[in-house]
Ligand SMILES: Nc1ncnc2c1ncn2[C@@H]1O[C@H](COP(=O)(O)OP(=O)(O)O)[C@@H](O)[C@H]1O
C-alpha cells in the first residue's frame with residue numbers, strides 16, 4: 001500500500017508517549033464526529049489499557065481478537081477483528097489486556113513493525129483510520145507510526161507540555177528515514193485548556209512558536225463532560241452534545257476534514 005494514496009483511507013496515529021494528555025479522548029471524539037459527518041471511520045485501539053474500547057461501551061474482557069490478533073497473526077482478517085458500533089456508526093478494532101503480551105510474542109518475528117500496515121491493506125474502503133496509541137514509544141506505537149500517513153499529537157496545556165516532544169520527533173524521523181518515508185505531522189491538538197489560567201495561554205503560545213503552522217486552531221477546553229463520557233460508554237458528542245467539549249471536538253474535526261479537502265455539507 002502506498003501511504004497517502006488518494007483512493008485509500010487517510011490513516012492518522014494519535015501519539016504522545018506521555019500518558020493522560022488526551023490521546024484517547026481525542027481519537028474517540030474525532031472518530032465519532034467524523035462518523036456523524038458522514039465519513040467511514042475505523043478507530044484502532046493500540047493500547048493494552050483499552051481505554052478507547054471501553055469509551056465506546058465495549059467490555060475489554062469480552063474482546064476476542066482485535067488489535068492483538070492483527071499484530072500476532074500475520075494472516076489475520078481485518079473485518080473479522082473489527083466491531084461495528086451501530087449507534088455511532090464507528091468501526092472499532094478493539095483492544096484487550098492480551099495486547100500487553102503482544103510485544104514479547106513478536107520479539108523474534110520477521111516484519112514485526114509492519115503488522116498493522118499489512119492488516120490495513122484490507123481496509124481500503126475506509127475514509128479514515130484513526131489509531132489510539134499507548135503512552136510509550138514501544139513496538140505497538142511503532143506499528144502505528146509505520147502504518148500511518150501522518151501523526152496527530154495531543155498536547156496537554158500544562159507546565160512542561162513540550163517535554164518529550166523532542167524524543168517523539170526523533171522517533172518520527174527515524175521511522176521516516178527507514179520504513180515509512182512519507183510519514184508526516186498532521187498537527188498538534190492543545191487539550192484540557194483552562195481559559196482562566198495564564199499558564200495555559202502561555203503554553204499554547206510556546207507550542208505554537210515551537211511548531212508554527214502545525215497547531216490546530218480549535219483548542220479543546222478542560223470540560224468535565226469529556227471526563228464523564230467514557231464511563232457511560234459514549235463519545236461526548238452523544239453523551240453531552242451541547243457541552244463545550246463536544247463543540248470543540250466537532251469544530252476540530254471539521255478543521256481536520258476541511259484541511260484534508262473533504263467537502264462538508266453545511
Ligand atoms: N479536555 C478535557 N477535559 C477534562 N478531562 C479530560 C479532557 N481530556 C481528557 N480528559 C480526561 O483526562 C484523562 C486522560 O485523558 P486520556 O484521553 O485518557 O489521555 P491519554 O489517552 O493520552 O492517556 C481521562 O480521564 C480523560 O477523561
Ligand SMILES: [Mg+2]
Pocket residue numbers: 023024025047051133134
Ligand atoms: Mg489513552
